[in-house]
Amino acid sequence: MLTSPGEVITSAMEFMRGHGTFVEDGSVVASLSGTIERVNKLVSVRALQTRYHGEVGDLVVGRITEVQAARWKVDVNSHQDAILRLSSVNLPGGVQRRKLESDELEMRKFFEEGDLLVAEVQPMHGDGVLSLHTRSLKYGKLRNGQLISVSPVLIRRRSTHFCTLPCGVDLILGMNGYIWIAKHVAENEREGEEGFDAEAVYSNKNDDIDLETRAAISRVSNLISIFARHSVPLTDTILAKAYDWAVQQELSPKDLLRTETGDNMVEMVTALA
Amino acid sequence: MSRFEPLNAGNLRSDGRRPLELRSFSAELTTHPSADGSASVSHGLTQVTACVYGPREAKNRAQTMHDRALVNIEVEVAPWAGEVRRQRTKGDRRTAEFAASVKATFEPVIQTTLYPRSEIDIHIHVLQLDGGLLQAGINATTLALVDAGIPMLDYVSSLSAGLYHTTAMLDLTNLEESDLPSVTVAVLPRSGKVTLVSMETRLHVDRFEEMFKLAMEGGKVLRGEMDKVVRERTKVLARQMEGGAAQDEDRMETDDL
Known part of the structure; x- marks a missing residue:
């Protein structure tokens, strides 16, 4: 079922309004052009071409745009930059430890403007700003590859967004439409398994790629x-x-x-x- | 013929239209894939393209609003657009005024409160100009916003109307616009609310209501045309997403409006 802005979908007496709709004069009206979706009494409209709407638990690929006090701003193709706190990243010297003032002074050693990273969306703040975390060995800085950005609607939620193609290429399908294509790294060769080698995890140097x-x-x-x-x-x-x-x-x-x-x-x- | 005659003895206008006839209207969506949404609209020989970027992180911190998105309009008139080649400077007053009108038209219609602290940039490029700049700009912006998936209360459709003696006419060309009193109206077709009335010439107050009503009616007709284009595009996208059939795209190309 397709609809377009300003079109009356149904009566507001029987249904609740969801995303992409609003209520006027007792009826639910579409505010987007797209497909109508109904879950029980909730009616919403999903646009077929739009920016990324973050949801908790989503895997995203992003780019650092700004380094601020104890946090980074990350472009994730959303309506606002996401926030990555210093406390939400793995720091050198043990996976769990208190964040020191010295870490705050060295933030650019971990992530700098323009760096790419893969992260997970955490519960967000009141005004809809996404906050991210990289507190897992799967997440963190990206290298050895290339970024390509597509429309976020083309990426469906699935059990894993880390794929390895038979051709020897690792793929990270970010829910926000940013896709990272990189050289395949075997499971046992990944950095940081033992003792967390920060040098390697936050390295800016690519490996040799044939x-x-x-x-x-x-x-x-x-x-x-x-x-x-x-x-x-x-x-x-x-x-x-x-x-x-x-x-x-x-x-x-x-x-x-x-x-x-x-x-x-x-x-x-x-x-x- | 020494003087320009807006309406001849046969009740036809200079380009052969009847007074209430519109010029041929055509529109295309996603003309610029790098923008979040884009559309190209032509009313006869007037052609305008609009690109929408956002909602995205606001570049301008000072103007950022904590409860809603900022709408920025930038207008560029190509030097070759008009009858005479003319390079417009950045701070051209007419262009600035045009941008302000478009902004005032869309601010109440876009649901900006859904995107606090963000900004929506709308770039309007005027490629050919033969009257009706404001109407074409507004219609192109509407379609680009729909294409970008930005929530709006309704389509905004706009049309100009003019008056010759006691006859009202719709959709003026450049020639008519420079000779006749005219008014441009932008409406929300569903509710009949009016978001913009712009008039730069003097007009007898008794005649205003008739012109205004005709322009509104015309706007509703245009909404139908725009809706057709949007639905066609949505249908193609939806079908591609379901399983992807490459043939659909070919069909869209041959399917003329």
Whole structure:
């Protein structure tokens, strides 16, 4: 069921208004163009193209925009920058310890403006500002890869947003539409398992990435942008299929950028699925 | 013919339209994928593109409001848009006034209270200008806002009306606009509320009501046209999201308004 702004959906006597609606003269009216969703008595409208609305527990990829007193501001494609407190990150020398004044002076050693990170959304403040935490070894600074941003509606909530594609590429599908594509790091080689090596976790230096991996990363990134252009929801299975197709057709990452090739790819892959 | 004749003996206007006939209207959504929402609108030879960025973190700390979003409008008129090539300076007064009118039109319609401390930037580019700048700007902005998924109380549709002797006409061209008294009206079609009435010429008060009502009626018609474009786009997006069929896009391209 589709609707558009200003359209009366139903009577407010029987239903409750949800997101994307408002009540006027006893009826529930849509304020967005999109699909109508109903859960029991709650009616809401979901827009098909919009910025990210944070929810607690979401995994997001973000970029540091500002370093403030004991906190960072992070761009997460939302209507406001999210907050990452100094107390919500893992600090060197043990996973749990008190935050010292010296840590506050060294904040840029952990995250600097422009750094990319993966984090989880925590319960937010009163006025809707998202707050993040990286208090897990899975989260933290990102390196060895490339960021690509798509519309957040293309990323569905799933059990895990960390995927490894068969082509040797790690994928982080942020709920906010930011996707991180990076060189695959084996489980046992990850930093910080034993004793938490802060040097490595907050390092700004990329590992050596061979040509093959670089090609794989750019192929995946081009595939993602094609799917985004066609508004196809992204999952690891569809990307793996598309990757196989691209390799089968002996297409270099560059070839994928041609519009016809992209259209072909979407047609083939979505027909398979 | 020495003098411009807005309405000839056959009751036709200079471009062959009848007094209450609108110019051909066409609109397209998501013309600029890098913006959060964008739309391009043309009324006859007037063509305007609007891009919406946001709601996003406010750049301007001093103007940030703690209870609602700030709406910023920036207008750029291309040098080649009008009849004579003209480079407008940044602080052009007419452009600034136009931006202020658009801002005043949309501030009460966008549900800004949902996005405290943020800002919504709207960039309007005028590519071709043949009268009806304000109406085209407002209609393009409406569609761009819908495209960006920003909650609004209703569409805002706008239309200009003019008067020749005692005959009211709708959707004026540049030629007519410079010769006749005119008024531009922006309405919320569902409730019939009016968010903008702009008049730069003198007009007899007895004639105002008729013109005003006609412009409102015309606005409601335009709303239907805009809604068609929006629905078509939403339908395509929804279908693609469900399973993704590449053929849909082809259909949209051939499906002319």
